[in-house]
Structure formats: structure tokens, C-alpha cells
Amino acid sequence: MPRSETSLFPPFGVTVDLVVLTVREHALSALTIRRGEPPFQGAWALPGGFVREGEGLEAAAARELAEETGLDRLPVHLEQLATFGDPGRDPRMRVVSVAYLVLAPDLPAPRPGGDAAGARWSSVGELLGDGGRLAFDHARILEDGVERARSKIEYSSLAAAFCPEEFTVGELRRVYESVWGVALDPRNFHRKVTGTPDFLVPTGGTTTRQGGRPAQLFRRGSAEKLNPPMLRPEA
Amino acid sequence: MPRSETSLFPPFGVTVDLVVLTVREHALSALTIRRGEPPFQGAWALPGGFVREGEGLEAAAARELAEETGLDRLPVHLEQLATFGDPGRDPRMRVVSVAYLVLAPDLPAPRPGGDAAGARWSSVGELLGDGGRLAFDHARILEDGVERARSKIEYSSLAAAFCPEEFTVGELRRVYESVWGVALDPRNFHRKVTGTPDFLVPTGGTTTRQGGRPAQLFRRGSAEKLNPPMLRPEA
DNA sequence: CCAAAAGTGTTCAATGTACACCCATGA
DNA sequence: TCATGGGTGTACATTGAACACTTTTGG
Incomplete structure (x- = not known):
């Protein structure tokens, strides 16, 4: 709830990041993209991107999902997960990221869209294990998404x-x-x-x-x- | 997860809003402040304010809580609730607000801090009923906080x-x-x-x-x- | 003594758990 | 025929719901 203050408000970049989960070959798996640009060039990351001017947060998440999967009307569940805004989580500038959780049936092979250099499904065990090296704080975001999914199917x-x-x-x-x-x-x-x-x-x-x-x-x-x-x- | 794009990223204001709940006189109650400045001057609203440069989101929430209650080391529970970022939710500019939920024991009377013109506890029944007129989308935020509290004490x-x-x-x-x-x-x-x-x-x-x-x-x-x-x- | 709130025991119904058993298909 | 997964029945233990009953204070 903003109130005017003596100093100007500091400007933030706002992004959405997507934890897209599915079950493939008896393993809970997440969609990742390979970054085509620095920072973390070549590393795997969660799909996502900047929220546009005049665009709602959930609309931005749905747009990014469609761009990354190449599919438009998906039979998926989409809900807000949490927001991550530690200073320094993005080396370039102050960015607050609103993470969304998507649960989807086993989809056709992802088609990298936008500026990603590749896209694939990986089991969350691999992504979060020793070998996994996700960009930014995406391992933490993925963990939270997996935990949410695990507990939510209970009830x-x-x-x-x-x-x-x-x-x-x-x-x-x-x-x-x-x-x-x-x-x-x-x-x-x-x-x-x-x-x-x-x-x-x-x-x-x-x-x-x-x-x-x-x-x-x-x-x-x-x-x-x-x-x-x-x-x-x-x- | 930001990626460079041809256009510059649009700048957002980022705030934290607090749903501070307690139980007073057998009624679930929330802390509200009276706005001292437009927009919604004179209306009741949830406490909150801008996140500062270099300040983490949860740190901003804790700071605002201390400012509004006048207490420093509170025996309270604080957790992130959800993020609200509809375009137009603040008439002045594009603002994304990260809402936090605070559960507290019955506290001494709140001491209005910062730029608030007043502070008080009100039962959530009144705040969300017909008479309630919270500023911005704060009724919606309060509803979500109450629902979270109601379901979370179950388990x-x-x-x-x-x-x-x-x-x-x-x-x-x-x-x-x-x-x-x-x-x-x-x-x-x-x-x-x-x-x-x-x-x-x-x-x-x-x-x-x-x-x-x-x-x-x-x-x-x-x-x-x-x-x-x-x-x-x-x- | 009485009212009020704390705390215990007991009974019954509903639900989870374990597992024996049968069913309908493809190879 | 056999292996495989689908589906039903049933006995037992655990848990929640309802409520009778005793305990310990203040007025």
C-alpha cells in the first residue's frame, strides 16, 4: 500500500518465473530452459520473463507459459506460488520475481520459444540434487513449488x-x-x-x-x- | 528470471502490505491504519509501505510492523501471504504489493507511526462486511489472509x-x-x-x-x- | 452451596490398514 | 495358461464424537 514519501520510490524490475511440473516416466519433472544470454549463460533456469506494462501478474505467467511450451489452450492448473525479492538475487539490478506453479499432464516435447537456447524436462531429483545447478535462486523456487505440489495433492x-x-x-x-x-x-x-x-x-x-x-x-x-x-x- | 529484451523493462513500485491478525474479545481482528494522504485519504487501510533500496521483502515487512505497532521484538509469526499486482490497483502508478501475514497475541493499543493518521483494531467481520470500506484492494488481501489463518491452524x-x-x-x-x-x-x-x-x-x-x-x-x-x-x- | 471452568473415562460410529480373493485382458 | 493390472470383501486397529462424571476454584 503505497504512501507518498519524501524520497522517490525505488524502481524495481518485476518478473514472473514458472515452476512447471509434470510426471514423466514415473518421476516428477520440471520444465527448464537453457539461458542464451548472460548472466548464467548456458545454465539451466526456470522459464520466465518481465511483466509488461499494463499486464497483470497471472496474465504474464500465462503468456510466458504459452511462449515456452508453444501451446495455447493448455489443460493445466496455474496458481501463484510465492515472491522472491532478495537484493542481489539478480546480479544486474533489483528484481522482484513472482513465482507461479503450473501442474500439467505429460506434454509434447517443449519447443523453446523467445530467447531461450533450449528447453527440456528434467526430474526434480536431478535438478535439486548435487549435479543440479539452476541459475539465480531458481533451485530454491523449484523446491518451494515441489513442496507445494506434494502437500496440496493431499487435500x-x-x-x-x-x-x-x-x-x-x-x-x-x-x-x-x-x-x-x-x-x-x-x-x-x-x-x-x-x-x-x-x-x-x-x-x-x-x-x-x-x-x-x-x-x-x-x-x-x-x-x-x-x-x-x-x-x-x-x- | 529476467532476460534482456529489446525494450527496457518497465519500472514498478514495490510495497509490502501487512495483514496483522489477533484475537480480541472473542473476535478475530485486524490492524488497520487511517490514511493521512490521498488517495483514499481518511479511509482505513492495511499498514504497509514501500520496500527500500537494498532491503529484503521480509525485512521490509518486519520494519513496517515495528513502525506501526511501536514494538520491536514482538512474539509474532510472520509469513509471506501473496502478491497483488493488477494494473490499476493503485491509481497513481504501477505498484506490486507483497502481502505478509502476521499472527500476534492481543497487543497493547497500537501507536500510529509514520504517516498514518490513526491506528486501531477492528473485527474482520466488520471490515469485510457491508460497512467495511478498505482502501485499494485491501479487502481482498485481508480476505486471503483470514482464509490462510483459518486453514493453517487446522494442521x-x-x-x-x-x-x-x-x-x-x-x-x-x-x-x-x-x-x-x-x-x-x-x-x-x-x-x-x-x-x-x-x-x-x-x-x-x-x-x-x-x-x-x-x-x-x-x-x-x-x-x-x-x-x-x-x-x-x-x- | 452453587456456578463455572478444568479435566478424565467410556461408548459408539467412522475411517484407515492389511490382505485374501476374484475378474478380464494380452501374450 | 500365465502374468498383469483392475476391482471387491472383510476383519482389525485407530480415531473422532458425544456425553456422563469428577475436581477445584470463586462468590
């Missing part, structure tokens, strides 16, 4: 955002197992999700794409909260 | 941040009842909080300040998460 129906439009109970369970890194009992999981009203809507179809007995296909239901929550084993 | 030990250093189980229960606006069973509540390991640490003392049989005094324990969570009646 919301958000895990379905990682699944394609139609999915099976087993596929949804593998999302939980990948994000949490644990094994869940398939039978109790099935009862839990099918027993929660308005969580899953059967489409009538079935599939055998996972092998074994044909599984029913579902769409996301209208329920947004999962009550009682899915319990995460201690791991 | 964390944060409710104790509303209590003085030493408190009774009954006082803690009244915090939950005030924040949620429901009645809880005193007996089951007692069992729940005293049965959660490291949530409450008995100090050995007792008090009769609430009348009736003397109650044990406790301090906050080291546990930060409440598992299983406190269940909020549907209300």
Missing part, C-alpha cells in the same frame, strides 16, 4: 491436473506415487478416490493401455477438496 | 501464536473458536492438544484468570505440524 483433487483428460484410477495412483515417492495400496486407493463424491466422473469408456484387465476411464469431477485427505505414508 | 500449531507466552488449554480453544466462529467440545479439545507430542509444554504454573477450577499453564512446544489435524466443524 485437493489437484493430482488429476497431472493426468490427461481421461485417465484410470491406476494412472492417478501412479501420479501420487511419483510425486510422493512412495508406494500406495492399489485397492485402498481405488476405494478412496471412487468413494469421494464428485471427485471422479466415469466416462463409460475403458482402456487396457496399462496392460491387465481393462480399467474404467474417468474425468476430473467438480470436487476441489479431498475430505478426508489422502494420507501420505511417512516415507 | 499446524500456529494458533498458539495468538496466545500470550503462557496460556491455558481453554484459552487456546477460545482462539480456535474465535477464528473459526464455531464451538468446540472442551473435553475432546483438551485431549487432542495435550495428547499431541511436543505441541504443548507445561510450565508447572496454574491460573484461575478464566474463573473456575485452576488450569495448567503451557508454553508452545517444538511441534510445528498438527497430525492428525484439528477438524473444523462444517459450520
Whole structure:
């Protein structure tokens, strides 16, 4: 809430950074781009960019997402994550970055857009492990995004955002197992999700794409909260 | 994550706004200040102000809090809430505001500091009801802060941040009842909080300040998460 | 004595957990 | 036929909900 002060307000650059998560090959993965320019030239970073004049924060995040993935109407979840503004987090100038969290189904290979020299999915384990060297404070931002996703699928129906439009109970369970890194009992999981009203809507179809007995296909239901929550084993 | 672009980045003002909550007279209340200058001169608003050059966001929030309350070392909880940056949210210029949530015990009467013309506590019911007319988009920010507080005391030990250093189980229960606006069973509540390991640490003392049989005094324990969570009646 | 708040015990229902078991497909 | 994943039934332990009851103060 600004109030006029004797000195002029200091000007800041404002950017949005995106933590775009998906589940690929049984691993929680994040979208990264290779920086084409200094600082951190050649390093991997989260996608993002400056907020434009007259542009809202969420609109800026959606625009950057479309630019980086090359897709326009994505079936994704987008929410604000947190804001990072330590002095010195960008060596060039004072920049405040509003981070957004995006949960997406396994997407086609990313098409680098804008001024990025490359784009790829990497498992968050690699990105945050010893080998990972993300530019700026992006490791910290990614950590926060992963933690948010891990805790939020406990008590919301958000895990379905990682699944394609139609999915099976087993596929949804593998999302939980990948994000949490644990094994869940398939039978109790099935009862839990099918027993929660308005969580899953059967489409009538079935599939055998996972092998074994044909599984029913579902769409996301209208329920947004999962009550009682899915319990995460201690791991 | 900034990248150089052909056009210069647009400069933004960056502020912090504070949602300072406490429980007074059985009502969840927020700290507001009366604006001494336009725009919204004379209107009530959340405390806040510009982030200074070279100052971190959380540091700016802590500074503003100290300035507005006149107290320095407060036994409070402070966490980032969300960031609001719609174009036009401030009529003078483009401003992005990082909101912080503060939970405090019932404090001495606020001392207006800085350029505020007054400061007071008001129940959030009044502030957000028909009569409430907060400046800027502060009603929206306050709503988000209240919702965060309401949901967070479910699964964390944060409710104790509303209590003085030493408190009774009954006082803690009244915090939950005030924040949620429901009645809880005193007996089951007692069992729940005293049965959660490291949530409450008995100090050995007792008090009769609430009348009736003397109650044990406790301090906050080291546990930060409440598992299983406190269940909020549907209300 | 009575009112008020603290604290304990007990019972019942709901829910999670573990696991035996059957089903329907592809190879 | 067998392996694989889908799906149901059931017994047991844990937890929350409701509430009767005792304890210890102040007025």
C-alpha cells in the first residue's frame, strides 16, 4: 500500500518465473530452459520473463507459459506460488520475481520459444540434487513449488491436473506415487478416490493401455477438496 | 528470471502490505491504519509501505510492523501471504504489493507511526462486511489472509501464536473458536492438544484468570505440524 | 452451596490398514 | 495358461464424537 514519501520510490524490475511440473516416466519433472544470454549463460533456469506494462501478474505467467511450451489452450492448473525479492538475487539490478506453479499432464516435447537456447524436462531429483545447478535462486523456487505440489495433492483433487483428460484410477495412483515417492495400496486407493463424491466422473469408456484387465476411464469431477485427505505414508 | 529484451523493462513500485491478525474479545481482528494522504485519504487501510533500496521483502515487512505497532521484538509469526499486482490497483502508478501475514497475541493499543493518521483494531467481520470500506484492494488481501489463518491452524500449531507466552488449554480453544466462529467440545479439545507430542509444554504454573477450577499453564512446544489435524466443524 | 471452568473415562460410529480373493485382458 | 493390472470383501486397529462424571476454584 503505497504512501507518498519524501524520497522517490525505488524502481524495481518485476518478473514472473514458472515452476512447471509434470510426471514423466514415473518421476516428477520440471520444465527448464537453457539461458542464451548472460548472466548464467548456458545454465539451466526456470522459464520466465518481465511483466509488461499494463499486464497483470497471472496474465504474464500465462503468456510466458504459452511462449515456452508453444501451446495455447493448455489443460493445466496455474496458481501463484510465492515472491522472491532478495537484493542481489539478480546480479544486474533489483528484481522482484513472482513465482507461479503450473501442474500439467505429460506434454509434447517443449519447443523453446523467445530467447531461450533450449528447453527440456528434467526430474526434480536431478535438478535439486548435487549435479543440479539452476541459475539465480531458481533451485530454491523449484523446491518451494515441489513442496507445494506434494502437500496440496493431499487435500485437493489437484493430482488429476497431472493426468490427461481421461485417465484410470491406476494412472492417478501412479501420479501420487511419483510425486510422493512412495508406494500406495492399489485397492485402498481405488476405494478412496471412487468413494469421494464428485471427485471422479466415469466416462463409460475403458482402456487396457496399462496392460491387465481393462480399467474404467474417468474425468476430473467438480470436487476441489479431498475430505478426508489422502494420507501420505511417512516415507 | 529476467532476460534482456529489446525494450527496457518497465519500472514498478514495490510495497509490502501487512495483514496483522489477533484475537480480541472473542473476535478475530485486524490492524488497520487511517490514511493521512490521498488517495483514499481518511479511509482505513492495511499498514504497509514501500520496500527500500537494498532491503529484503521480509525485512521490509518486519520494519513496517515495528513502525506501526511501536514494538520491536514482538512474539509474532510472520509469513509471506501473496502478491497483488493488477494494473490499476493503485491509481497513481504501477505498484506490486507483497502481502505478509502476521499472527500476534492481543497487543497493547497500537501507536500510529509514520504517516498514518490513526491506528486501531477492528473485527474482520466488520471490515469485510457491508460497512467495511478498505482502501485499494485491501479487502481482498485481508480476505486471503483470514482464509490462510483459518486453514493453517487446522494442521499446524500456529494458533498458539495468538496466545500470550503462557496460556491455558481453554484459552487456546477460545482462539480456535474465535477464528473459526464455531464451538468446540472442551473435553475432546483438551485431549487432542495435550495428547499431541511436543505441541504443548507445561510450565508447572496454574491460573484461575478464566474463573473456575485452576488450569495448567503451557508454553508452545517444538511441534510445528498438527497430525492428525484439528477438524473444523462444517459450520 | 452453587456456578463455572478444568479435566478424565467410556461408548459408539467412522475411517484407515492389511490382505485374501476374484475378474478380464494380452501374450 | 500365465502374468498383469483392475476391482471387491472383510476383519482389525485407530480415531473422532458425544456425553456422563469428577475436581477445584470463586462468590
